[in-house]
Amino acid sequence: MAVPSSVDLPESIPFEPNDWNYKGEGNENIVFSYRGSNTDICGWLLRLSKCDVATSVNGCTAHRLDDTQRKRDHATYSTSVIGPLLGPEYILPQRLVALKPDFLRRLQVKSEPLRPAHRLHKQIDMSQDVGVLMPNAFRGAPPVSSSGRLRQSVTVELKPKWGFMPSLGSVSPRNSVKSRVCRYCMHQFTKHASQDVSGFCPLDLYSGDRHRIVRALDSLAQSPQNNLRVFVDDHIAIDRHGKISEECVAQWEALRDCIADIVLKEPLFSRLKQCQRMLDSLDIEGILPLYKRAVESGSLANVQPSISDWLTAVADFTQRTEIADSNVAEVTDKQAILEFLISTTLKDVSVLITLPEWPVHKTSLDSVPTEPQYAIAVIDSDPKKLAKIPNYFSKDEKIVKHYLKHCPDLDSQQQCSE
Ligand SMILES: O=P(O)(O)O[C@@H]1[C@@H](OP(=O)(O)O)[C@H](OP(=O)(O)O)[C@H](O)[C@H](OP(=O)(O)O)[C@H]1OP(=O)(O)O
Ligand SMILES: Nc1ncnc2c1ncn2[C@@H]1O[C@H](COP(=O)(O)OP(=O)(O)OP(=O)(O)O)[C@@H](O)[C@H]1O
Incomplete structure (x- = not known):
């Protein structure tokens, strides 16, 4: 049907x-x-x-x-x-x-x-x-492999979060740390006690460098939080509390290598990062004043944008980015704000990668290299609420404040790199 x-x-x-x-x-x-x-x-x-x-x-x-x-x-x-x-x-x-x-x-x-x-x-x-x-992205794998074995499909759910750091020009000097340490790494100190802070840096996952992608996936396996989940068939194998157990390390390495290949090969991750950045070129520090001005002047009613507002915003953005010398300073307050909110959606999506069975490590005896079979989908791509803009500003302030409290000097701060 x-x-x-x-x-x-x-x-x-x-x-x-x-x-x-x-x-x-x-x-x-x-x-x-x-x-x-x-x-x-x-x-x-x-x-x-x-x-x-x-x-x-x-x-x-x-x-x-x-x-x-x-x-x-x-x-x-x-x-x-x-x-x-x-x-x-x-x-x-x-x-x-x-x-x-x-x-x-x-x-x-x-x-x-x-x-x-x-x-x-x-x-x-x-x-x-x-x-x-x-x-259901977990479906689609045939239950029996060519060798006749019953197969258990494996789904990896990644919530990759922010893939870029704002440029120095878009943040105030007192918040310059935002251009050196990424949002996820700083946010950890608001969300968790220092000893539970994750070693995962999203910029590694988005880097396009296999070594860094593997490092990102290993760090996620050590501290999955809500950024990594692994399901075997429909049953959860790794969730926010689980770490890879000693006996599962070899299995994890085979899965991790296969997911790293997919992350590297799929254009999705570089598109996510590019679009997040281009749609958020003013940072929340630049967006809040535009939001206040637009609401006060009535150019933006403080109600949730309609679907035609969103469609116009993405069409304007796409058209503008096709013209090499255009920049966001030339757009209306409303356009800049809607672009920021679209970027916020992109910073919060999850990616589901389903494999027909648990991968095995390739050995030198494998004569013909085989391409992994998989399905990939983005979920949770809902619009964000316009009314949350002031909250985004306060959250940003809070994250920077907490981070600087824990890591006040350059020596103690992470060095995130894109
Ligand atoms: O602001 P963030 O980065 O903490 O993102 C929120 C997520 O927190 P996270 O840090 O990923 O644990 C948060 O996830 P959790 O509830 O913590 O699993 C939501 O996804 C939230 O979006 P919404 O309010 O449901 O539309 C997310 O809020 P938005 O910022 O996307 O509106
Ligand atoms: N199409 C799908 N196929 C398989 N599992 C899915 C699918 N959509 C959602 N899920 C599962 O359901 C969970 C919750 O769904 P979803 O992310 O849409 O919730 P949400 O409340 O919108 O998330 P958030 O807290 O990020 O706003 C996901 O983390 C995923 O495990």
């Missing part, structure tokens, strides 16, 4: 809660994978909005004008704003599907014991009447 486009009405598919397994969640959404027999949705998963437990009694979407429209716009944003920047091949299709309150309530009860403690201040938003179906 053809997948309906996102402009169609939400599909009406009978859902049975027992057919859905809790898969995972982030800050805003919770995801369930389908285990039933309806061939139309086999291999798909359901993404539902969450809201604060405290506000859930009366439902949280009540104040939203139209949750269906919002989710439809998010799907269009992923395909038509993020897709052209990163490449449409990385974006998964989305289908809107109608939901019943009883189905949501039963999923809530079923998932509760499986959810991580740090996510329990939020729950499924009981007032949403539309959910999003997406292909």
Whole structure:
């Protein structure tokens, strides 16, 4: 059956809660994978909005004008704003599907014991009447290999975060550390005690240098946090608390080498880094004054941009970057702010890489070098909220302050390099 486009009405598919397994969640959404027999949705998963437990009694979407429209716009944003920047091949299709309150309530009860403690201040938003179906990126691997062995697919989920440092010209002199130490490395000191700070530097992952990519992946395996997860079939093998155990080191090395080859080969990572940087050339320090001016003058209503605003912004950006001598100083406040928010989406996406089976180390006896088979997709490419701009500024200040408190002089600071 053809997948309906996102402009169609939400599909009406009978859902049975027992057919859905809790898969995972982030800050805003919770995801369930389908285990039933309806061939139309086999291999798909359901993404539902969450809201604060405290506000859930009366439902949280009540104040939203139209949750269906919002989710439809998010799907269009992923395909038509993020897709052209990163490449449409990385974006998964989305289908809107109608939901019943009883189905949501039963999923809530079923998932509760499986959810991580740090996510329990939020729950499924009981007032949403539309959910999003997406292909489960973990699917697609044939269960039996050519040798007849049963295969277990392996999925690596990377949240690569910021791939660049702002130029000295876009940050104030008191924050010049932002041009020497990357956002992730500094942020670690706000998020964790000094002894738990990760050795992972995203700039290594984005470097295009195999040695540095391997180093980045090894550091992630030592301190996965929410930046690395490994699933074997649908079961988690490494998550935020897990480190690679001694006996798994050899297995990890084979997987790591294969993922390093894919990171190196795919244009995705260099596009992510380039677009993050080009869409954020003013830094939040330059954006906050534009935001205040635009809101005060009324040139930017302080409401979430519409889908046509986003489409215009990405079209303007693309056109401008085709002209060699253009720069962001020539654009309107609104354009600069929307570009910054698109960059913020790109700094927060995750990348899923699925292999049909756990790779094995190549030996000199392997006569014909084989290309790894894999599927790759970008998830969580939703628009960010305009109203969060002042928060982004305060968070930036806080991150720099904490970092300088822990590492006050040059000798104690990291040297991140692009
Ligand atoms: O600001 P950051 O870099 O901490 O990013 C937030 C993420 O924190 P992280 O540092 O990756 O653990 C945060 O992730 P966690 O909840 O910490 O797993 C969210 O992704 C958040 O986005 P949103 O509010 O859900 O749209 C992210 O917020 P945005 O900055 O993308 O709005
Ligand atoms: N298409 C997919 N295929 C497989 N797994 C997925 C897919 N989409 C999401 N997931 C899983 O569900 C988890 C939560 O999804 P998602 O990242 O969309 O949540 P979020 O709340 O929007 O995240 P964030 O906290 O970054 O805003 C992911 O980390 C991933 O493990």
